[in-house]
Amino acid sequence: MSLALQTRPDFPILERRVNGRPLIYLDSAASSQKPRQVIEAVKLYYERSHANVHRSIHTLGEEATALLETARDSVKEFIGAEHREEIVFTRGTTDAINLVAQAVGRAFAPGDEVIVTEMEHHSNLIPWQILARDRSVKLKAVPIVAEGFLDLDAFDRLFTERTRLVALTHVSNVLGTINPVGKIVARCRRAGSLVLVDGAQAVPHLSVNVARLAPDFYVFSGHKMLGPTGIGVLYGRREVLEGLEPAWGGGEMIKEVWLDRAQWNELPWRFEPGTPPIAPAVGLGAAVEYLGKLGMERVLAHEQELTRLCLDRLGALEEVTLYGPRNPEIKGAVVAFNVKGWHPHDGAALLDQDGIAVRAGHHCAMPLMRKLGIVGTLRASFSVFNTPEEIEVLARSVANLKFQL
Amino acid sequence: MSLALQTRPDFPILERRVNGRPLIYLDSAASSQKPRQVIEAVKLYYERSHANVHRSIHTLGEEATALLETARDSVKEFIGAEHREEIVFTRGTTDAINLVAQAVGRAFAPGDEVIVTEMEHHSNLIPWQILARDRSVKLKAVPIVAEGFLDLDAFDRLFTERTRLVALTHVSNVLGTINPVGKIVARCRRAGSLVLVDGAQAVPHLSVNVARLAPDFYVFSGHKMLGPTGIGVLYGRREVLEGLEPAWGGGEMIKEVWLDRAQWNELPWRFEPGTPPIAPAVGLGAAVEYLGKLGMERVLAHEQELTRLCLDRLGALEEVTLYGPRNPEIKGAVVAFNVKGWHPHDGAALLDQDGIAVRAGHHCAMPLMRKLGIVGTLRASFSVFNTPEEIEVLARSVANLKFQL
Amino acid sequence: MAWNLSFAVTGRYHRSVLYSSVIHERFRRPRFRGELPDPDAQFEDVNPLCGDRVRMALTFGNGGIAQARFLGDSCAICTAAADILAEMVHGRAFSEAEKIGVSDLLSRLEADIRPSRIKCVTLPLQVLKGALGQVGSRT
Amino acid sequence: MAWNLSFAVTGRYHRSVLYSSVIHERFRRPRFRGELPDPDAQFEDVNPLCGDRVRMALTFGNGGIAQARFLGDSCAICTAAADILAEMVHGRAFSEAEKIGVSDLLSRLEADIRPSRIKCVTLPLQVLKGALGQVGSRT
Numbered sequence A, B: 001m002s003l004a005l006q007t008r009p010d011f012p013i014l015e016r017r018v019n020g021r022p023l024i025y026l027d028s029a030a031s032s033q034k035p036r037q038v039i040e041a042v043k044l045y046y047e048r049s050h051a052n053v054h055r056s057i058h059t060l061g062e063e064a065t066a067l068l069e070t071a072r073d074s075v076k077e078f079i080g081a082e083h084r085e086e087i088v089f090t091r092g093t094t095d096a097i098n099l100v101a102q103a104v105g106r107a108f109a110p111g112d113e114v115i116v117t118e119m120e121h122h123s124n125l126i127p128w129q130i131l132a133r134d135r136s137v138k139l140k141a142v143p144i145v146a147e148g149f150l151d152l153d154a155f156d157r158l159f160t161e162r163t164r165l166v167a168l169t170h171v172s173n174v175l176g177t178i179n180p181v182g183k184i185v186a187r188c189r190r191a192g193s194l195v196l197v198d199g200a201q202a203v204p205h206l207s208v209n210v211a212r213l214a215p216d217f218y219v220f221s222g223h224k225m226l227g228p229t230g231i232g233v234l235y236g237r238r239e240v241l242e243g244l245e246p247a248w249g250g251g252e253m254i255k256e257v258w259l260d261r262a263q264w265n266e267l268p269w270r271f272e273p274g275t276p277p278i279a280p281a282v283g284l285g286a287a288v289e290y291l292g293k294l295g296m297e298r299v300l301a302h303e304q305e306l307t308r309l310c311l312d313r314l315g316a317l318e319e320v321t322l323y324g325p326r327n328p329e330i331k332g333a334v335v336a337f338n339v340k341g342w343h344p345h346d347g348a349a350l351l352d353q354d355g356i357a358v359r360a361g362h363h364c365a366m367p368l369m370r371k372l373g374i375v376g377t378l379r380a381s382f383s384v385f386n387t388p389e390e391i392e393v394l395a396r397s398v399a400n401l402k403f404q405l
Numbered sequence C, D: 001m002a003w004n005l006s007f008a009v010t011g012r013y014h015r016s017v018l019y020s021s022v023i024h025e026r027f028r029r030p031r032f033r034g035e036l037p038d039p040d041a042q043f044e045d046v047n048p049l050c051g052d053r054v055r056m057a058l059t060f061g062n063g064g065i066a067q068a069r070f071l072g073d074s075c076a077i078c079t080a081a082a083d084i085l086a087e088m089v090h091g092r093a094f095s096e097a098e099k100i101g102v103s104d105l106l107s108r109l110e111a112d113i114r115p116s117r118i119k120c121v122t123l124p125l126q127v128l129k130g131a132l133g134q135v136g137s138r139t
């Protein structure tokens, strides 16, 4: 059975109609929909086991704690981390990057350098700009070339003795480019620089193994991988996290507290101040189980097929411009495009009339838009439940746009 | 009809049995249970309307945005804020305090002073310790006297020209003391100091009106007020937020971005980097509606009655020591106590055998414990669904502890 | 001001309402788009939701606005709103121009604008007010 | 190491299992609690979950631990674990003391310890290892 046929009944939202048409949701890269299994896990958690975690002696508190920590174990398995201490729950990718920028950045000196790329999401750019502002750190960006690949020679030239950290996305949320993260991590390791990989678009699509990839930090969001909103993950290599002073404080993350000082708690809790997003974490655990059961190889193959079909169909339309690599095998599950004569917002509004949800705009990547010389694009992105038929409807609707000019 | 009778059917978790006994949940101050209305709101959100917010042109995105922003309006109404721009969604109280400490603290100079109190939760202490560490700011604490009141004369003496910010709790999570926040805010305003009020224990229990109270910042958590985990609120006075540079960056919080700089978005989004915890916010909206319908005056009266009964019953036991004010009218819905011969953890474990969930330990207030000369306490805390009968069972179980010595 | 939730319940729209013929017409053939050489005031701003940029340029005369032009690579709604707004203030007294509100623009657009797009209407208005704010310094 | 979820499904416990008679007895009448004047090694640490503090003091002799005593204002489980542990190492060779693991302690405690309390058992062990870590510097 095709993956879509198997999974569609799990997604209640697919029963919705939009403007009288069946919903065709092609915006999973912005935020994915949730299977029943995830929604139920959150609901059951509240109905049966909720209490605050970690300091409770009572039964509910113990259950809630076990559920939270089991979710951590599931995430650890899913991304192939070696130790549960390496999995820090955050609110999302953005939150995780800020955490790293502020904790790691404390030790940076004026003139130290951070390297990002021209294709970063604002979330992997602004935290470093803020660090640059606050600590006189120098920020450099690796340019992109051709269809949207990193210029690795330029990267080599940008890299200096002062390079303390490299922050780059695993998969571009606009171009879909899958960056050669392994190579870059190895390069950074040799040169003694830290490296943070933004996996927000990778984890939902690829089989990621952080132990093999071996970055210092790997971050992603639950809501883009069939999980709830309000939860994300910072994977940090244990040796690195162990040496890191927290930048944010509160309950949970301490061992002992005096009025004027405190001793930090063990990993991973040292980096989780305050009551954690318990229910979202439980839901993320369920999402990870769901994806694990499907098998990420199957997910990848399915989404590649949809991407290939979408590139084919839209590429065949004269009025359409495509962005990013044309080969779905080196591409995430996103297709960015523009339609001649239409501002992306108007295009999206018109497609919505046909029940089709696509993203429009700069996709939180304004520097990339500027580089491409455009204000924005339309973007279709795919998940486990999307079908080839939906892509055909998209292509027909896009083709029809010219008649509305 | 009593508030408890009215509300109990709304809380699915009350059907649970613990160790064969009906659950008696007396740990709402750590985290409250959720009514069906909140659980359903989260579920329906995922089943019908989920998408990413703010940048979506499609129907689901618009619905999700409207639901999120409507939740903001509900919170604004609930706490009597004047402007919706003043309501910033955070992950919780801790997150909100870190946000303020880092954003406001950027402008502090070495030698500037921050005043906290001896009764603060670690969440309203460690972020200021971190600020003190990072910016050589001086941290002072207002001592407590008698049954657990702030020493206001000492506060006056601690206050100097270098005092830039005062951070104090509205209601103590251990003693229950309701602090004279209005007076302290007025004092700070006159002297030109900022003031942050930690309302985590106040908003679930009292009718709070921030426009009348007029602090610069007021923070609280959704999960303690019948709402979901993973959501909290930073109320900031508009004039203050307007002048504040964000300390954390990402998507959503920007207007325009270049590789080397960015222009911030309008309030409140300027302080909400990344995809927000949408479903938790929608759930918080439902919680606030639920509390609003009950009426906070009724909630207060009900919880005061339970507090009074609990103080009476436990106070009558020779082996019990009570902490904090004895008058429920100047006290939150918490009763902290110890039982002679029992470490609090053992007491809690034994009460759990009777189906009773109470908290045990230092309640994230180690400096207060040290001041009281104890390692911890037991703590019973109350919510809308608790009954006088439950308090009687608690008192009987506590009385029975001595037979287990 | 509360957030408009009116549509969130049904989520139903008709294609006919999406873009009125006014929007369509003004987007395809704007009458007041263009440069204004040597303007007395000009202002530009950005829509934080999409990064679209709109600029409005004015010349003054007779205690009012002599000419108005806009520039901007923006969506249909924003372009139409800017074009209509430029027309509305062109040759008008300052006092009249200052009184123009969102509702005036909305009624001229003859379309239900969904909350997600309302910024596309208010941006040109905001830019106009910015330009008018320079009146004091000029006259 | 994975988190123990075994109980989370039923959440059922019997009062009888909560505190074994060993825990009860050791908590009420600990045999190895007290000061040890002039110890050869001592170490203390804190349970991050509750702030409970345990100290272990040792004297050495004959290539092993001559005496062991603990101090700490802690809960029944932690006190009992510390007391049993002190007894287990008292008069033993370093090599034997170093081999003691959580499972040894748990079986001596004769009770199912719930995950939320496991730290109460491991803390004394951790403190002992800390004290033993000072052996090298002393001998």
Ligand SMILES: Cc1ncc(COP(=O)(O)O)c(C=O)c1O
Binding pocket: A251, A274, A275, A276, B029, B030, B092, B093, B094, B095, B121, B123, B124, B169, B171, B172, B173, B198, B200, B201, B221, B364
């Ligand atoms: C007074 C007070 N402040 C702050 C907090 C921290 O709240 P949260 O853990 O939701 O961030 C709590 C509760 O734990 C509290 O009682």
Ligand SMILES: Cc1ncc(COP(=O)(O)O)c(C=O)c1O
Binding pocket: A029, A030, A092, A093, A094, A095, A121, A123, A124, A169, A171, A172, A173, A198, A200, A201, A221, A223, A364, B251, B274, B275, B276
């Ligand atoms: C590549 C990339 N990085 C970071 C983010 C930010 O994730 P979040 O908004 O969940 O923090 C996104 C998605 O918006 C993304 O696509």
